[in-house]
Amino acid sequence: MEMTSVVRVADLVGLGASRADVRRTTAGLQRVAVGVYANTALRSPEEVHLIRTRAQLGRLKDVVASHTSAAVLWELPVPRSRLSTVHVSPTAERLGKPKRGRGYHVHDLHVHEWEAVDIDGMPATSPMRTVVDCARLLDRDFDWAVAAADAALHRGLVMPSDLSRTAAGIHTLRGSARARALPSLCSALAESPGETLLRLRLQRMGLEPVEQYTMAWVEGRPRVDFLVEGCLVIEFDGQGKYELDGKPALAHWQEKLRNDRIVEAGHGMLHVTWEHLWDEGALSRRVHSALRRARAGRLDAGP
Numbered sequence: 001m002e003m004t005s006v007v008r009v010a011d012l013v014g015l016g017a018s019r020a021d022v023r024r025t026t027a028g029l030q031r032v033a034v035g036v037y038a039n040t041a042l043r044s045p046e047e048v049h050l051i052r053t054r055a056q057l058g059r060l061k062d063v064v065a066s067h068t069s070a071a072v073l074w075e076l077p078v079p080r081s082r083l084s085t086v087h088v089s090p091t092a093e094r095l096g097k098p099k100r101g102r103g104y105h106v107h108d109l110h111v112h113e114w115e116a117v118d119i120d121g122m123p124a125t126s127p128m129r130t131v132v133d134c135a136r137l138l139d140r141d142f143d144w145a146v147a148a149a150d151a152a153l154h155r156g157l158v159m160p161s162d163l164s165r166t167a168a169g170i171h172t173l174r175g176s177a178r179a180r181a182l183p184s185l186c187s188a189l190a191e192s193p194g195e196t197l198l199r200l201r202l203q204r205m206g207l208e209p210v211e212q213y214t215m216a217w218v219e220g221r222p223r224v225d226f227l228v229e230g231c232l233v234i235e236f237d238g239q240g241k242y243e244l245d246g247k248p249a250l251a252h253w254q255e256k257l258r259n260d261r262i263v264e265a266g267h268g269m270l271h272v273t274w275e276h277l278w279d280e281g282a283l284s285r286r287v288h289s290a291l292r293r294a295r296a297g298r299l300d301a302g303p
Contacts, residue, residue: 007038008035012025034102049072049086052103064111067087071130086104088107134149207291209234232294268290
């Protein structure tokens with residue numbers, strides 16, 4: 001991600017700026033760390049978090065970005081509600097206890113040399129350490145830790161066997177039970193965080209969705225996000241799904257034709273959007289209602 005420049009009060013003072021000069025220079029800028037300001041207008045929450053992370057790494061000594069902050073650096077999905085705090089972990093050289101400050105949290109578990117990498121000039125934990133740390137940290141948002149791990153697996157940043165071995169060895173740390181549970185919930189087939197969150201919700205409904213299934217008997221051999229009980233296709237619809245070479249109307253039309261072919265082949269179809277994910281009760285009712293209709297349609301079609 002492209003980063004923006006920051007204004008450091010210490011640099012201004014070093015150049016002889018007065019307090020009035022500092023106030024004029026930082027007017028309209030957002031404070032991203034102690035004594036550090038930046039223009040964050042028109043930037044996404046993830047981009048702003050990267051600016052904050054760079055600022056904190058510039059003032060805290062012997063630390064690397066970790067947990068959700070490292071996930072943002074790796075472009076792994078993170079709940080935006082968790083982006084107000086920059087998370088860092090100490091290297092072996094850092095002395096002192098864990099600490100929290102305004103907008104940052106220095107954790108207690110040291111990062112070994114082989115667990116740290118450089119991303120765009122910022123030190124960060126490796127993908128493996130990052131996804132495991134996210135699993136330990138994200139208690140109420142644990143589904144997002146699975147989404148981050150799914151994305152890392154899908155992109156080949158971590159291997160399933162390595163993740164299983166690493167997670168199995170975590171026992172005494174806070175959140176270790178979540179870390180050990182992570183591999184059994186992950187899938188390298190998920191192509192977006194929305195698909196991960198939907199899969200986990202379907203599984204909590206007692207269903208066994210088949211992911212990224214190619215319907216070879218349907219014209220065009222469409223590949224669907226989920227097939228449930230062989231009769232109900234469930235698609236997660238993010239905005240990007242309807243952007244085809246900058247021609248949303250064409251994307252909508254092609255998606256309609258694809259849906260028609262699936263339905264005409266005798267399958268039920270249900271589309272789920274981000275808004276549907278947040279009310280699991282309502283989502284469960286929609287899914288089971290659609291599943292009942294799909295089962296009935298299959299029976300009506302006969303052998």
